[in-house]
Amino acid sequence: MPTRTAAHRRAEASAAYDAYLAECPARQLLDRIADKWVSLAVTALADGPRRYSDLQRTLASISQKMLTQTLRHLERDGLVTRTVTPAVPVRVTYELTPLGRSLLPVMAAIKGWAEAHMDEVRAARDTYDDAED
Amino acid sequence: MPTRTAAHRRAEASAAYDAYLAECPARQLLDRIADKWVSLAVTALADGPRRYSDLQRTLASISQKMLTQTLRHLERDGLVTRTVTPAVPVRVTYELTPLGRSLLPVMAAIKGWAEAHMDEVRAARDTYDDAED
């Protein structure tokens, strides 16, 4: 009989990665996904595949450099797929993978929180700034 | 009778802020909270008030500059309270406000996602990098 029970193994598995630790890969991954453009790009793909130019219109004022960079990272990390349709002109569409879909609720939540609590944050800032001594 | 029904007003209210728009304040707020240190700091305060030095130990390798800056922003935005206990030496504790508590599940989710899906992302990266042509 093993000295490590199923509960032990579960606890160990859930602690396999710890973003609090600097050297942990999860810390870097957190840094990647905790990003404004990632949040907007992933949520923009919620309803299905979309074209590059379509995404660029939706994520207002994003530069093509940042959009391409963000999409490349998401593609490399297995969160989106990139599909090129050879036509004239070429047509490129991006779509969430199942892994990307698992991140979608989280990204939608953070974007939603910002939109939902903007007024409260504004009020807090006014109070804070008025209290300058 | 007004031409705008309650449903109209609700729809309008929920669309009052839109992070997709560059000029929208919610875009800036999203940029503030979609941050590695914010995620780690907020989740670290989940179980109650903690001291500055305690947080610094938990958020391994964070510089005092970034920790102070992050906490100041959170305080200004009304997400945490800062309490100074005059003693020798001085004791400063940080605690989530109700507004901060409303953000906690979101921040815990993003941190948790990174830790939970690290292996899948790693596998995707290996595949992507191997396919270099």
Added chain:
DNA sequence: CCGCATCCTTTCGGATACTG
């Protein structure tokens, strides 16, 4: 249309030294 390469400015963020 969908990029990549380059330049250049701005910001981020670590290191260090110093205060109540």
Added chain:
DNA sequence: CAGTATCCGAAAGGATGCGG
């Protein structure tokens, strides 16, 4: 202990021009 202030290198990110 819990900061603030300053310096400085590294990285982010916009602008522009070119290419398949």
